[in-house]
Amino acid sequence: MHDARVQVDLSPLDETRFGVRSARAHVANESDLAIVNRFCLENDVTFLIARCPASALQTVQTMESDGFQLMDTLIYYRRDLHKTPIPADEGSVPIRPIRPGDEAAVVAIAVEAFQGYFGHYHADPRLDRAQCDEVYTSWAERSATSREVADEVLVAELDGRIAGFATLRFNSADEGEGVLFGVAPFAQGRGIYRSFMVRSMQWCAEHGRRTMIVSTQITNLAVQKVWVRLGFEPSHAYYTFHKWYDT
Numbered sequence: 001m002h003d004a005r006v007q008v009d010l011s012p013l014d015e016t017r018f019g020v021r022s023a024r025a026h027v028a029n030e031s032d033l034a035i036v037n038r039f040c041l042e043n044d045v046t047f048l049i050a051r052c053p054a055s056a057l058q059t060v061q062t063m064e065s066d067g068f069q070l071m072d073t074l075i076y077y078r079r080d081l082h083k084t085p086i087p088a089d090e091g092s093v094p095i096r097p098i099r100p101g102d103e104a105a106v107v108a109i110a111v112e113a114f115q116g117y118f119g120h121y122h123a124d125p126r127l128d129r130a131q132c133d134e135v136y137t138s139w140a141e142r143s144a145t146s147r148e149v150a151d152e153v154l155v156a157e158l159d160g161r162i163a164g165f166a167t168l169r170f171n172s173a174d175e176g177e178g179v180l181f182g183v184a185p186f187a188q189g190r191g192i193y194r195s196f197m198v199r200s201m202q203w204c205a206e207h208g209r210r211t212m213i214v215s216t217q218i219t220n221l222a223v224q225k226v227w228v229r230l231g232f233e234p235s236h237a238y239y240t241f242h243k244w245y246d247t
């Protein structure tokens with residue numbers, strides 16, 4: 001949008017999925033709020049997803065008294081890939097780039113791994129549970145099939161069966177990002193996630209990126225433990241709010 005600082009846009013993906021007029025916004029300070037609210041009223045938005053830096057506490061408190069409800073906290077970690085060597089992949093399950101024909105297996109893993117996940121969609125009781133699960137499955141599917149969504153997808157192959165996936169993208173000439181990772185329940189606890197992270201760091205470095213970032217819900221301790229062990233450091237955090245304009 002429109003104003004140089006405020007990002008607010010209609011969200012056709014959410015609208016199709018949840019059947020209500022939807023928008024997404026990034027709110028950086030209090031003056032953004034009025035702009036976002038006006039955009040939503042002018043565009044008949046019912047459901048707004050708004051992210052706000054966790055450091056902007058005054059804005060957060062204004063949002064709280066304006067009907068915005070906290071749905072999750074996203075924490076970002078960053079790794080300087082030059083500062084210390086990338087650790088070795090000690091895993092026993094082979095990791096390779098996705099090949100044509102793997103897409104259905106990736107989607108099937110997303111269905112299992114993200115059922116009832118603790119992201120901002122599932123935290124909102126007004127949203128249909130099955131559609132919340134579907135957010136992750138369709139994201140995995142789009143990542144597996146479109147280079148516009150992911151620049152690379154890695155898969156793990158355990159006994160001839162796809163056991164997990166990792167989607168990666170370039171954010172800039174300097175930075176790569178690990179985006180959506182899932183390991184099938186049958187294969188969890190064998191270090192596949194750690195292997196994905198090491199291979200993702202290698203992929204970023206091989207493509208000339210100096211840093212890699214990752215993010216997750218602050219309650220997802222399993223992945224944060226792996227990141228810290230691999231040399232990632234906490235970087236910044238966002239709160240995710242939902243606002244319903246029909247209440």
Ligand SMILES: CC(C)(COP(=O)(O)OP(=O)(O)OC[C@H]1O[C@@H](n2cnc3c(N)ncnc32)[C@H](O)[C@@H]1OP(=O)(O)O)[C@@H](O)C(=O)NCCC(=O)NCCS
Pocket residue numbers: 113114179180181182183184187188189190191192193194195216220221222223225226
């Ligand atoms: C999180 C996830 C990717 C971990 O995959 P994995 O291959 O089982 O992970 P690893 O075997 O490499 O284990 C990593 C660490 O997390 C721990 N861990 C794995 N699953 C866990 C769980 N459900 N709860 C708590 N800790 C868990 C492991 O014990 C290990 O820690 P340890 O060395 O102290 O034992 C997998 O459980 C998953 O797909 N979860 C659902 C989707 C998700 O959270 N994706 C990541 C965010 S996009």
